[in-house]
Every structure is written in C-alpha cells, then in structure tokens.
Amino acid sequence: MTIRTPLKNDSGNVKEMSSAEVTQIVNQIVYQYSLNPSVSLSVVNSGGSLGTITDTRLQAGAMIQTNSSFPDEATTAEPSIVTINYDKVSQTIANVSPTGDTGTTWPAYYNAGGNIQAMSLPDVKDTFLHPAIDLLTAGGIVSSQQGGTYHINTTSSISGSTLVSATPIFLDTRADTSLYTNDGLDSATGEQLDQPTTITNFYLQRVDGSDTAYINPFYINAGNNLQEFAPATFKTLLQGWIRQTAADSSDGYKLTYNLGTSGLGEIRGTGMSDTRLNGSGDYQTKQVSDDYRAQEFPDGTPTSINTYYLRIQKS
Amino acid sequence: MAVKFIAETDTLEKFRTEFNDLSANQFGDIANLSGAIVATNLVAAMNETISIATSTAGFTIRDETSSTQIIGGGNTLSVLGTTNQIQAVVSATDTLTIGLPNDITIPNNLTALGTTHTLGSFEISGNNIRSVDTNTLSVLDTLRVSELETGSGLLSVDENSSIPRFTSSASGKALTFDAVPLFSGNVEFDGATAGGFKTAVTVVDPTADRTITLPDITGTIITTGDTGTITSTMIAPGTLTGGDMADDSIGESKIADDAIGQDQLKSVVNLQVLNSSGGILKSIYGAGA
Numbered sequence: 247m248t249i250r251t252p253l254k255n256d257s258g259n260v261k262e263m264s265s266a267e268v269t270q271i272v273n274q275i276v277y278q279y280s281l282n283p284s285v286s287l288s289v290v291n292s293g294g295s296l297g298t299i300t301d302t303r304l305q306a307g308a309m310i311q312t313n314s315s316f317p318d319e320a321t322t323a324e325p326s327i328v329t330i331n332y333d334k335v336s337q338t339i340a341n342v343s344p345t346g347d348t349g350t351t352w353p354a355y356y357n358a359g360g361n362i363q364a365m366s367l368p369d370v371k372d373t374f375l376h377p378a379i380d381l382l383t384a385g386g387i388v389s390s391q392q393g394g395t396y397h398i399n400t401t402s403s404i405s406g407s408t409l410v411s412a413t414p415i416f417l418d419t420r421a422d423t424s425l426y427t428n429d430g431l432d433s434a435t436g437e438q439l440d441q442p443t444t445i446t447n448f449y450l451q452r453v454d455g456s457d458t459a460y461i462n463p464f465y466i467n468a469g470n471n472l473q474e475f476a477p478a479t480f481k482t483l484l485q486g487w488i489r490q491t492a493a494d495s496s497d498g499y500k501l502t503y504n505l506g507t508s509g510l511g512e513i514r515g516t517g518m519s520d521t522r523l524n525g526s527g528d529y530q531t532k533q534v535s536d537d538y539r540a541q542e543f544p545d546g547t548p549t550s551i552n553t554y555y556l557r558i559q560k561s
Numbered sequence: 562m563a564v565k566f567i568a569e570t571d572t573l574e575k576f577r578t579e580f581n582d583l584s585a586n587q588f589g590d591i592a593n594l595s596g597a598i599v600a601t602n603l604v605a606a607m608n609e610t611i612s613i614a615t616s617t618a619g620f621t622i623r624d625e626t627s628s629t630q631i632i633g634g635g636n637t638l639s640v641l642g643t644t645n646q647i648q649a650v651v652s653a654t655d656t657l658t659i660g661l662p663n664d665i666t667i668p669n670n671l672t673a674l675g676t677t678h679t680l681g682s683f684e685i686s687g688n689n690i691r692s693v694d695t696n697t698l699s700v701l702d703t704l705r706v707s708e709l710e711t712g713s714g715l716l717s718v719d720e721n722s723s724i725p726r727f728t729s730s731a732s733g734k735a736l737t738f739d740a741v742p743l744f745s746g747n748v749e750f751d752g753a754t755a756g757g758f759k760t761a762v763t764v765v766d767p768t769a770d771r772t773i774t775l776p777d778i779t780g781t782i783i784t785t786g787d788t789g790t791i792t793s794t795m796i797a798p799g800t801l802t803g804g805d806m807a808d809d810s811i812g813e814s815k816i817a818d819d820a821i822g823q824d825q826l827k828s829v830v831n832l833q834v835l836n837s838s839g840g841i842l843k844s845i846y847g848a849g850a
Contacts, residue, residue, distance in 0.1 A: 349836030363835035470834050470842040 250369045252353040252463035253362065255474055262356060263463065268373065270460035273391065275378040275484045280393025280455025284340040284489035285501045287396045289411030289450055294336040296505040299554040301330040304421045304523050304544035309436025311539040316531040318540075325421070325527045325544045328440050334415045335450060335556075337503055339493045344486030351483070353463035354472060364466050367487075371499070374484070375491045379499040382492070383560045385512030393455025396503065397515030398448050398556045407451035414447035416518045416554065421544030423523070431532035431539045445548070448518045450556075495560075504557050511559025524549040822846075 251262040252271070263271075287296070307323030345351060352365035365373065381391045388397050390406065398416075402409050422443035430437025462480050467473040475483075492501040504511065525546020532539050565579050565587075584590075588603060600606040622638065623629045632638050640657055642648035645666035650658040677686040682694040692698050708719035716736065717728045729736040747761035764771075783790055823829050828849030834842045 347837055349838060349840065350842070352837060354834075357835065359833075361831075361833035361835055363833075363839065364837040366837035369837070466834055466836070466842060472834070 248369055249373045250353075250355040250365050252355055252365070252373070253472070254461050254463050260362075260464065260472065263461065267461055269377075270458060271463070271484075272374055272377045272381065273456075273458045274460040274481070275374055275488045276381050276391055276393050277455040277457050278481055278485035279378065279382060279488045279492065280390075280453065282485060282489060283394035283452075284342050284493035285503070286338050286340070287410065287450060287452075287503060288336050288338065289334050289413050289415055290336045292333055294333045294415075296333075296335040296337055296503060296556075298331045298333040299416055299505055299518065299520075300552070301332065301417055301419055301520050302327050302522050302551055303330075303419045303440075303442050304328070304525075304546075305440040305442075306421075306426060306437055306544060307527060307542040308439065309431060309539055309541040311534075311537045313536045313538065316533075316538040316540050319527075319529045319542070322527070322529060322540045322542050325525070325542055326439075327522070328442070330417070330419065332416045334413065335503075335505060339502075340489060342486065342490040342493050344490045345483055350466040350468075350470075353465050353475070362466070362472065370487065371491065371497070375488055376499050378488055379491060379495070379501060379560055383501060383512060383558050385514070385558075388453055388515065390454060390456035392453045392514075394453065395501075395514065395558055396450055396452050396556060398518060399451050399515050400446050400448060402447070402449050404451055407453050410450040410452055412449075415450050416448040417444050418446040418448070418519055418521050419444050420521055420548060421523055423528075423544060426528070426530075426543035428530050428532055431530060431541055432534055436539065436541045437530075437543065445521060446519070448516065451515070499560050502559050502561060504559060505554060506557075507552050507554055509555070509557045509559070510561070511557035513555045514558050515556055517553040517555050519553045520551045521548045522551050523547065 252268065253260050254263050254267065255261075304325040305328045307325050310317040310322050347367045350364045352367070352370050354362050354364055355369075357363040382393075382395050384392060388407070396410070397407065399407065402412060419442040422441050425441040425443075426437050462475040462477055464472040465475055491499050494500060502511075503514075523544050523546040525544065527542030528545035529540065529542050565583055567576050567579060591601070591603070594600075594606060598606045598609055600609050621629050621631050640649040640651075640659075642659075642662070645662055645664050646668070648660055648662045650660065652658060677684060679685075679693060682692050683698070684691050684693045690698065708717055710717045715729060715731045717726075717730075719726055719728070727736065747763040749759040749761045751757070751759055781790075783795075823831070823846035826846055826848045829846050830849045832845040832847065834845065836842055
C-alpha cells in the first residue's frame with residue numbers, strides 16, 4: 247500500500263498537501279461518483295436483479311356453512327398466509343473505460359529521493375480511490391460521503407437523498423382486522439379473505455453528493471512542467487476512475503448491492519420488516535336463514551417474520 | 562768611491578786604516594806628481610793646472626739666454642739633454658749627435674705644420690684622424706666634443722638649450738639601436754609641443770631581471786589609469802578567472818540565455834520530474850544550501 251502526498255501550489259511554491267487536503271480530494275471523488283454512479287439501482291416492476299424479498303400477511307380462512315349447526319372451530323379453515331414477492335430492485339453496472347495512465351496522468355508527489363514523480367494508478371488507488379470506496383461503502387449514518395449510493399427509507403422524501411422511484415420496493419402489509427366483521431358472513435362467500443393494510447412502504451433512495459471544496463493538485467504537463475489541474479480535467483479524471491473502480495475493481499474495491507435478511511457488506515438504511523399477525527384465528531359464526539356459517543378472521547398481534555436489508559459491499 | 566768617514570766612537574785603528582787607504586789609493590803619492598808642477602800640495606797643483614789649460618786652448622760656450630761658460634784646453638765639455646725632451650750622444654770619431662729620446666715630453670705647445678702626422682698608429686691628416694693599422698680609434702678618457710656626427714652626418718650628438726640631443730636626419734628621423742639601452746631613470750616624451758608637458762616612462766627599481774614585451778601588433782598601450790579602454794577582443798579567451806571579477810558584479814543581463822549549467826551552481830541539487838514509472842522527464846538543477 248503506497249499512499250502518496252500530492253503536491254499543490256502554495257503561493258507559487260510547491261508544497262505537499264496536508265492529510266486534510268488529501269481527504270478533501272477523496273470527498274470530491276465521492277461527489278464525482280454521486281453525479282454518475284457506475285453501480286446503480288433502479289426500481290422495476292419485477293425481475294429485479296437483486297432478487298426477491300417477501301411480504302407475508304394473514305388472510306381469513308374460507309367460510310364454512312352447514313344447514314344444521316355451526317361448524318365447530320376445529321373444522322373451520324384457519325387463517326392462511328398470503329405471500330407477496332418483491333423483486334423490484336435491479337442493479338446495473340456500467341461498462342467504464344476511463345483515461346489510461348500515460349505516465350503523467352496523475353498528480354505529482356515527492357518521492358523518497360526528493361524528486362517529483364507522477365503518481366501511478368496503484369498510487370492513485372491507494373491514495374484516493376480506495377479511501378473513496380471505503381467512504382461510499384461505509385455503514386451507519388448515511389451522509390453525503392456516501393453520495394451516489396443507495397439506501398432504504400420508509401419515506402419518499404428525505405433530506406439529502408433523492409427518491410429513485412415513487413414505487414416502493416417493498417411493502418409490509420398485514421391483515422386489516424378492522425375490515426373483518428361478522429356481517430361479512432352475510433355474503434354467500436363469507437367475509438372477503440384478504441383484506442390487507444399497508445403498514446410500511448419502503449423506498450429506494452439515492453444519497454445526494456456534496457460538492458466540497460478541494461485544492462487542485464499539481465500534475466506534470468506535456469512540457470514536463472508542473473501545472474495545476476484544470477478543475478474540469480481533474481474532476482473528469484477522478485469521476486472516470488472512481489466509476490471504473492466501483493464497477494470493475496479487481497483488487498477488492500468493486501461495489502455491489504444485495505438484498506436479503508443476511509448478506510455481506512454494510513446495511514444501508516432501514517431494515518424492511520415483514521410483519522404479520524400471529525393469532526390462530528378469530529372464530530366467527532352467523533346464521534343466515536337456514537345456513538349456519540363460520541369463518542376465522544386474522545387476529546393476533548403483529549410479529550416480525552423477517553427483516554430484509556439492502557447491503558452495500560466492496561469486494 | 563765612497564766618502565770616508567770616521568765616527569767619534571771609532572778606534573784609532575780604524576782611523577789609521579782609513580787614513581792609509583786614502584793616502585795610498587785615493588789622494589795618491591805626492592811623489593808621483595808631474596815635475597812640471599811647481600805646487601807641492603794637491604789643491605795648489607790643481608789650480609795651477611787649470612790656469613795653464615784655459616790660457617792656451619780653451620773656448621767659451623753660450624746659450625740662447627747669453628749665459629756663458631769657459632771651456633779650457635784639456636777641459637771636457639759636457640753636452641746633456643733634458644729628460645724626455647732631447648738627448649746628446651757622443652760617438653766615434655769626435656761625433657756628438659743631438660736627438661730626441663724615445664719618450665718625449667714637450668713642456669709647452671707643439672705645432673706641426675705638415676699635412677699628415679702619425680703618432681704610433683694614430684694619424685692626423687688635415688681634419689681627419691684615423692688609425693693606420695686598424696679601423697678603430699680608442700679614446701681611453703672622456704671625449705668631449707661640441708657635436709658628434711656619424712660618417713655621413715645622418716646622426717648628430719650635440720647639446721641644445723643645455724640638453725644633450727641626438728638628431729637623426731635620416732628619412733623619417735629613423736635611428737636604429739642595435740643595442741640594449743639601459744636607462745637609469747625615466748624615458749620621457751616631449752610630444753609634438755616641445756618644452757611643454759612630458760610623458761615619462763619609468764620603472765620601479767627592479768629587484769631581479771624583468772622583461773616587459775611589446776607585442777607584435779599595432780595598438781595603444783593600456784595603463785592602470787585607463788577607464789573604459791579594454792575591449793573584449795583584447796582579452797584572451799579563457800583567461801579571466803573568478804578572482805578578476807568584483808563580488809556581486811555580474812548582472813542578469815550579462816549572462817547569456819541558456820548559459821548556466823549545473824556545474825555553475827553552488828552545492829547543486831537535482832530535482833527530477835519523473836513519470837509514473839520512474840522515468841526521468843526532466844532534471845531541474847538548483848543551487849543548494
């Protein structure tokens with residue numbers, strides 16, 4: 247691991263950047279990534295590449311009727327589980343071909359011999375790109391230092407992030423017990439079996455980047471002289487290589503997402519809980535004319551069945 | 562014949578011996594005196610003899626100042642010269658030769674009326690003097706003349722306004738020195754305006770043999786009093802050293818573009834600009850601490 251210290255223009259003198267100034271460049275790299283992530287997530291109707299997560303809920307058991315007496319509870323159908331699969335998140339990895347190292351592409355630094363040398367791509371990775379990936383893939387509190395990466399939130403509008411799609415990627419639903427009434431047994435088919443209510447919507451959000459100040463370092467120009475990077479040039483260079491690193495790093499800094507109850511990487515955002523009522527059935531009977539009807543409605547208290555997480559992984 | 566002398570302290574024997582010798586060998590025996598002589602002692606005999614001689618065959622000599630001397634018969638006339646002026650030589654028979662000695666001293670003036678006079682190998686002929694056997698006349702003492710001229714008069718040496726003067730009347734006033742003149746003091750140049758200011762060329766008293774060479778080139782001699790005279794063409798390439806320059810005297814405009822190399826930098830340090838593979842793109846040399 248070779249971390250270099252880039253050189254900067256210090257009132258006309260050549261000076262090594264401080265570690266804080268290097269960090270500013272790393273933050274700028276994150277910002278550049280946020281402007282055009284190379285590993286992007288989108289919300290699709292179905293068939294999302296991140297796989298399927300499941301929401302379950304109870305629905306009422308089918309009504310049973312006899313013309314002699316009410317069916318006893320033991321013979322009445324138990325509430326069953328309704329399963330809804332969500333495979334709405336798709337990951338797209340861009341094919342990136344950034345500018346190659348010409349020998350003087352990257353910032354200059356003082357080498358061990360006290361001479362000025364252009365950083366190599368491995369130097370740039372160790373100094374800038376990999377620390378930037380470390381920030382992007384960090385867990386915990388989501389901030390602009392994870393710009394361009396994704397997280398899950400229960401609201402569609404959240405400061406510092408951009409909603410990827412108004413369509414939730416996951417809904418936690420449960421049976422709406424308030425809708426199940428004894429009068430529902432008046433119907434020939436009994437109370438409607440599946441009467442869910444959405445407990446929580448889960449939205450895919452992308453973290454907004456923050457264009458932080460930084461100092462453009464020196465590089466070795468075509469005349470083999472030291473020159474400050476033009477901001478646009480440096481940004482384009484940084485964006486190209488952070489995108490390439492995130493998309494196709496071969497040394498452990500490739501960025502990917504996964505969905506599931508477990509997985510590798512850091513959890514991004516809110517866990518998506520699949521909650522369900524845990525009752526054994528609310529046994530209801532009603533005589534309609536000569537029919538003796540019985541049905542079990544969902545009941546019980548909400549219980550978490552599974553919690554799904556969006557994880558970001560570097561590998 | 563020496564004078565006989567008896568001291569007070571001599572003995573009688575000494576007196577007797579000397580007296581006998583005088584009587585026998587120097588005064589002579591009175592018995593042997595000529596019988597024609599009447600006198601009986603030696604002095605009287607002599608005076609008697611002189612009287613006889615001058616009265617019979619004598620003569621008188623007189624010089625140019627009229628001084629006279631009687632020469633009696635039988636007397637001897639001595640003819641003597643003056644040392645280094647004249648000499649008399651008596652020779653047989655009855656010959657007296659008057660001549661000049663080999664070494665002559667003339668107390669007063671010498672006038673020679675002939676046209677050519679030779680003293681040894683030194684000849685005076687009219688207004689010319691020369692050596693008759695060599696081409697060299699040597700004057701061993703100071704020769705002081707009012708004016709000296711060379712053979713055809715192209716060079717004269719005289720005095721002018723109480724100042725010795727060499728004058729060349731050759732073309733262009735040329736004067737050749739096939740010699741090594743030694744000047745004890747200055748060499749001064751009067752310039753075109755005589756009697757005005759002079760420019761002196763002088764030397765600090767040499768403490769060893771020195772040589773100042775005038776180069777084979779036309780130009781003007783530079784002195785320490787010159788300012789703004791020396792041009793770059795007069796300085797041999799590669800001869801100026803750092804010590805010739807005043808400290809902090811070379812300005813930026815005096816340094817040619819693209820002229821400073823790494824070797825000219827003090828405690829040079831090399832800052833290389835490398836590509837990402839470590840290949841050298843540029844070396845920047847600078848002065849160190």
